[in-house]
Amino acid sequence: MPKAPALERRVLDTLWSGGTWSVRQVHAAVGDGLAYTTIATVLDRLHDKGAVRRHKRGVAWRYEAARSREQAIGAEVARMFARVDADPDSLLLAFLDQVEQTDPSALDRLEALLRSRRDRE
Amino acid sequence: MPKAPALERRVLDTLWSGGTWSVRQVHAAVGDGLAYTTIATVLDRLHDKGAVRRHKRGVAWRYEAARSREQAIGAEVARMFARVDADPDSLLLAFLDQVEQTDPSALDRLEALLRSRRDRE
DNA sequence: ACCTACTACGACAATCCGTAGTAGAAGGAG
DNA sequence: CTCCTTCTACTACGGATTGTCGTAGTAGGT
Structure with missing residues (x-):
């Protein structure tokens, strides 16, 4: 639906603020009346894409950003360079x-x- | 299907090489075994988005880029600035x-x- | 009057993203 | 051991975008 993945970006912003996060914590931080499972799904998809890392803490996952914001920006810039390469x-x-x-x-x-x-x- | 609109980009590249183009000419330039109507559709959608201008030449449309490649790059850069604004x-x-x-x-x-x-x- | 080229419109599949429900496992409280 | 809460895994669905065409209809020249 959205042109840019807005919710994924908000979740990433949360992780970029530092540390490791449970789904519940991210859910609380993002807020906005979204369902818990919505956040869980987004985190899961982010994991599939390799954008976040996670490790089990008991039953639950703990998430953290796989790359820093700076690295993500670098990748963004690289993509743009590729696009305009001529x-x-x-x-x-x-x-x-x-x-x-x-x-x-x-x-x-x-x-x-x-x-x-x-x-x- | 694709993450970046590859075919639209190729069509735009063609237009950016200069001048005004009929669908047929763009079709010939892009080649790749694509159907004539595929190119027509892409051009049409590009027009809907305001990326190209067109005027009637007899029955047929003549297309040209609405913005220069330089302007498009500028817009791209602006988008990136917005994305990383923090x-x-x-x-x-x-x-x-x-x-x-x-x-x-x-x-x-x-x-x-x-x-x-x-x-x- | 007919053929040809061209446009308009519709269609379909794949993919992405937002959003969420449900089922089932796992662990703690009695 | 059993029940309740918490989490994950999986499934789903609708809207948007893009690639890709087909069909139908129109307009002009021969």
Whole structure:
């Protein structure tokens, strides 16, 4: 139904806030009147996709994110690079435009990152 | 069926190569043994989504991209920014990593772009 | 008046996602 | 040992998206 998997994202956000979580805990954290089994299903599917890890704690599973938010963002960026592979320069341009528009001060941070990366070698 | 709309992308790539196209021409360009009506449908759906423009040429439609590839990339980048909105700095990092990994020389171009953008104001 | 090319519309299968119910196992309380 | 609560596993369903076509009807040229 949704264009982007909104509920999965909310669950992941919860896990990314740190630690391991039982279904019940995630359910409480996400709230929104959703059924317990809805959260259980989402967690299960996330596990099938390899997005989360889990281990048994007694009868129940304990879940944690399989990759950090940073890694997930990295994968997202990689996917985008693959999608536009014919035209990397437009991507640089578009990226700068977006950064500037979202948060102009980020341009400075970007430049600092860039410099430190160059100096590192 | 597919995660990313592969055929729509191929059709768009064709249109992005320039000019206006009849269904028949796109069909020939995409090839791959697909039926003529398959291409017609894809073009039609692309039109519904506003991704392409069309005007009648006699009985037939002539299609062209509604936005340039560059604009499409910009929209893509904007979508990604929205998705990660809580953590823009990780995005900067991940972006640099990807640029470096894809094409190290692009880092220099990025820096040049950054500088020219800053000097422009 | 007929053939051809083109569009409009409908259809179907696969997949994803949100959402949830049910059955059954497992463990603690008496 | 038996009952109640808690969890998981499995199944299901509806809506959306996409790939893929078929059919029917229309409009123009020969």
